[in-house]
Amino acid sequence: MKMGLLHLIPRDLKPADIFIAFLFMTFLYILHFYYKHFTRVNPLPGPFPIPLIGSFDIFKGDIDAWFYRLNKEYGHEGVYELTIAGKRQIVITHAEHIESILRHVTRTANDGLLDLFDLDKKGLALNHDYNHWKFNRRIFSQAIMSLTSLNYSPKLSKIENVLFDEMSKYWIDLKQKHEDVIIIDMAAWARRFICDFTSYLTTEKRSNTIHYYHRKLKNEVVTKEMIESEEFIENIKFFVSDNQFAFIPKLIKGLPFIKNRVKRLLDNNHSFYKRLEEIVRKKRKEIEKNINNNDYDFKSKQLDLLTSLIITNTPHDPQPQKNIDPSLSRPMTDAEIRGVLFDAFVIGADTTVNTFCFVLYYVSHNPNVKKKLFEEIKSVFNDDPNRHVTISDLEKLKYCEAIIKEAVRIRPTVSLNTRYCNQPEEVAGYKWPKDMIFIMYSRGINNSSLYWENPEKFIPERHYEPQGVEKQQHKNSFLMFGKGPRLCPGRKLAMVELKTLITLVYRKFDVELVDMQAPLNVETSTFTFIKELNIKLIPRELKIHS
Numbered sequence: 001m002k003m004g005l006l007h008l009i010p011r012d013l014k015p016a017d018i019f020i021a022f023l024f025m026t027f028l029y030i031l032h033f034y035y036k037h038f039t040r041v042n043p044l045p046g047p048f049p050i051p052l053i054g055s056f057d058i059f060k061g062d063i064d065a066w067f068y069r070l071n072k073e074y075g076h077e078g079v080y081e082l083t084i085a086g087k088r089q090i091v092i093t094h095a096e097h098i099e100s101i102l103r104h105v106t107r108t109a110n111d112g113l114l115d116l117f118d119l120d121k122k123g124l125a126l127n128h129d130y131n132h133w134k135f136n137r138r139i140f141s142q143a144i145m146s147l148t149s150l151n152y153s154p155k156l157s158k159i160e161n162v163l164f165d166e167m168s169k170y171w172i173d174l175k176q177k178h179e180d181v182i183i184i185d186m187a188a189w190a191r192r193f194i195c196d197f198t199s200y201l202t203t204e205k206r207s208n209t210i211h212y213y214h215r216k217l218k219n220e221v222v223t224k225e226m227i228e229s230e231e232f233i234e235n236i237k238f239f240v241s242d243n244q245f246a247f248i249p250k251l252i253k254g255l256p257f258i259k260n261r262v263k264r265l266l267d268n269n270h271s272f273y274k275r276l277e278e279i280v281r282k283k284r285k286e287i288e289k290n291i292n293n294n295d296y297d298f299k300s301k302q303l304d305l306l307t308s309l310i311i312t313n314t315p316h317d318p319q320p321q322k323n324i325d326p327s328l329s330r331p332m333t334d335a336e337i338r339g340v341l342f343d344a345f346v347i348g349a350d351t352t353v354n355t356f357c358f359v360l361y362y363v364s365h366n367p368n369v370k371k372k373l374f375e376e377i378k379s380v381f382n383d384d385p386n387r388h389v390t391i392s393d394l395e396k397l398k399y400c401e402a403i404i405k406e407a408v409r410i411r412p413t414v415s416l417n418t419r420y421c422n423q424p425e426e427v428a429g430y431k432w433p434k435d436m437i438f439i440m441y442s443r444g445i446n447n448s449s450l451y452w453e454n455p456e457k458f459i460p461e462r463h464y465e466p467q468g469v470e471k472q473q474h475k476n477s478f479l480m481f482g483k484g485p486r487l488c489p490g491r492k493l494a495m496v497e498l499k500t501l502i503t504l505v506y507r508k509f510d511v512e513l514v515d516m517q518a519p520l521n522v523e524t525s526t527f528t529f530i531k532e533l534n535i536k537l538i539p540r541e542l543k544i545h546s
């Protein structure tokens with residue numbers, strides 16, 4: 001058959017003919033693209049699209065800043081459109097218009113390179129396949145929920161306190177003799193802290209990235225184990241900052257500049273997958289050894305995330321589910337577990353690191369908020385300022401929680417939230433055919449004066465005192481963790497992690513920005529990534545009573 005087709009190509013074809021044919025095909029493609037554009041349903045305002053890529057702005061590096069500009073230009077009516085990677089997308093900028101799309105389950109159309117990256121049917125966040133997603137979601141949600149259960153939470157608090165004690169000792173060690181303050185890049189430290197913490201929650205063995213980073217700063221020898229931990233961080237960083245290349249159309253993946261970037265991202269992911277799969281294999285061996293040791297009882301143990309993922313739907317499952325759909329009742333494979341671990345480390349860790357750094361940034365710009373936060377911490381730890389922060393302390397730290405929400409409102413770490421509608425849907429007063437992609441622009445909604453008084457001001461009280469809650473607030477004007485079936489499964493864990501870490505930092509140190517004029521130093525792809533946050537730590541000398 002192939003030979004037959006080759007015979008149809010004239011033998012005396014010259015390079016010039018091939019070039020002309022190429023130009024002709026390109027011309028036809030462009031004609032078709034603009035024909036479709038000018039005859040599209042419900043034309044909306046938005047930037048004029050460029051065939052295949054949509055806009056050159058997606059290659060400029062700061063996608064979030066681009067959306068911020070577009071919101072100012074086209075967002076007034078609550079909905080506008082743009083083309084990204086050849087695909088028309090409808091951007092929603094008013095809270096009233098998002099309810100109908102939140103119940104949809106798929107995030108993006110399956111026409112980019114996600115299958116090349118083996119992410120289209122793996123994990124949760126980028127999974128397109130409903131059945132695979134549902135299976136992963138049920139097991140991952142249950143495993144992650146047990147980490148914040150009454151049974152596990154004392155362990156969770158303990159490890160965060162212990163890691164913080166270690167990290168703060170490193171900070172003190174970095175203090176120059178003649179200085180009163182310690183200057184650090186908090187983004188670099190927080191990224192490593194959350195990585196070591198997440199590793200512990202996953203396997204009950206921490207990684208060693210904070211230790212590595214301290215030694216690196218002191219020019220001291222680092223061990224092979226530390227370097228391996230650090231490579232983990234590099235893998236996460238690389239994916240977070242370059243992942244837009246996983247969404248580009250297949251048609252252009254071979255173009256010179258793009259080919260290289262796709263290859264680098266692929267190499268990065270393969271080495272990351274290998275590391276994760278090695279962790280799963282080691283844990284399986286450990287579990288098998290425990291099972292062979294007959295007196296091991298999973299019911300009486302506080303299980304780490306990975307053990308829960310491995311033993312769910314096996315005879316050792318401590319909480320076997322009855323009457324569930326048979327397609328959901330099998331155990332996970334190693335590759336599936338690797339998929340959800342990828343989410344925990346990439347999505348879970350990075351959102352938490354960004355949010356933590358944004359809190360420090362906004363609190364430093366608002367001395368009254370800082371004072372009130374410290375007053376709250378003092379009132380809770382008056383008995384002993386050095387004791388471990390526990391889950392029951394966190395319940396009393398209401399102002400701290402309001403600060404986290406306000407930081408996320410003003411600068412959400414997930415500012416673009418997409419839904420793909422695989423059936424016709426009415427959105428923003430327009431009837432849309434199936435196969436449309438909608439983007440909820442959370443940063444625009446969170447900062448709209450339609451829902452928030454003085455939206456540019458950092459006022460935690462909005463989320464705190466009953467009388468201070470914004471009166472005209474729409475129920476979807478602040479979706480910190482999303483909504484509907486794809487709501488963030490790590491939301492409870494994230495709040496515990498953040499409240500504990502913020503309390504530990506402000507209890508021990510006063511925090512100031514090195515440069516009060518500098519804007520937040522972030523890089524955005526489809527995720528936001530904090531590059532650097534230089535702060536001054538002023539030790540409180542633990543005189544919390546005075």
Ligand code: HEM
Nearest residue numbers: 124125343348351352355414481482483486487488490494
């Ligand atoms: C401050 C920290 C966090 C923020 C602001 C955040 C926010 C979000 C948001 C907005 C979504 C999208 C929800 C939607 O589409 O409706 C999401 C999804 C997700 N988050 Fe979080 N998250 C945080 C921490 C975590 C943590 C700690 C984990 C796990 C360890 C986690 C795991 C996930 C996963 C797996 C998804 C995808 C869920 C799905 O598609 O079914 N997140 N998160």
